[in-house]
Amino acid sequence: MGYGFPKQNKLCGSLRIAQFYREGKRFVAWPLRVTWAKADNETQVLIWAPKSLFKHAIQRNHLRRLMREAYRLNQALLDDAHYQIAFNYMDKEEQSFAVIEKAVQKALKKIAHEQ
């Protein structure tokens, strides 16, 4: 598993997303709220920065990009199984890449461990 993050590894489709949020397991790795479930075919990831917390599109874009990079660089922490994972940003402040990367690492380790 390399560092890539192509489009087929992104979770999309409103029905699947709604079902995933209903059934997935949740925990918090500040400043992220993580939802995850086992998947059959491929690991798919959803990244979300809410408009209610960040008014400007450029802030949301920036946070999404930081979370995406953090996942992309640390996805090797997962084992060989496949998952659906959602990272929801939940803090009111824009945190740095170092903080977000640490949170993503913690979350991925926890998912791999619980599995």
Next chain:
RNA sequence: ACAGUAAACCGGUUUAUCGCGCCGCAAGGUGAGGAAAGUCCGGGCAGCACAGAGCACCGCAGCGGUUAACGGCCGUCAGGCAGCAAUGUUUGGUCCCUGCUACAGAGACGAGUGAUGUGAAACGAGCAUACUGCGGGCUGCAAUUCCAAGUAAACCAACGUAUGAGCGCUGCUCGCGUGAGUUGGAGGGUAGGAAGCGAGAGAGAAGCAUGGUAACAUGCUUUCCGAGAUUAAUGAUAAACGCUGCUUCGGCAGUACAGAACCCGGCUUAUAGGUUUGCUGUCUUC
């Protein structure tokens, strides 16, 4: 030189590592802004509607020009306000008809008169909801078209079937058209894909020429430019340089506003720092 004022423009750069969208068999190519923003005007484009008449309603308003169009832009006139000035800012159709003009005043548009007094205004008028001129069908790309999949032409209630329900025509009236359903309740299904969507007869850009005070128009030239996502690409990390402050000359701090979503022309708002030009005032030197 300093201060002011009015315009125009720029909006970081480089390297390393990892990565994303679109196009392409591949090699490779290409990928945010001056405001992409607010969605306030105008136009293209799309769908629906459109026999006609009247009354409403909304927008604009010195004058002239410009444009695809505009409430924009350019030029210009008059009054008020700020400033020594350059300049900025603000107001600007009309009173024939309809109506309004508080308090005060004998009287407020009604007249027998109208000096004094009252009052913003005393027969003179001012104003808009009135009148005049011009413009306006409605809805917006979540438009619209196609493909695929799926469901419930079932149930309940009200009104109606030529004694005409309802619908459409602009909000209303007339009038016209249509002619058996319509409305509400409860419930069921879908929310995938493609086109629209960006190289087109471009309201593009740059340069030159001609006309015009200007906005702008016309013509010629060009190895000039060309995002197209859809849980939504255009990035992340590290370093160096540049720029701006402060400095004990070692350095330290800061480097804005902000992210396309059908496309254009404007307006408005946000913006670190910087560049250029015109004009005005003050001072100095020749």
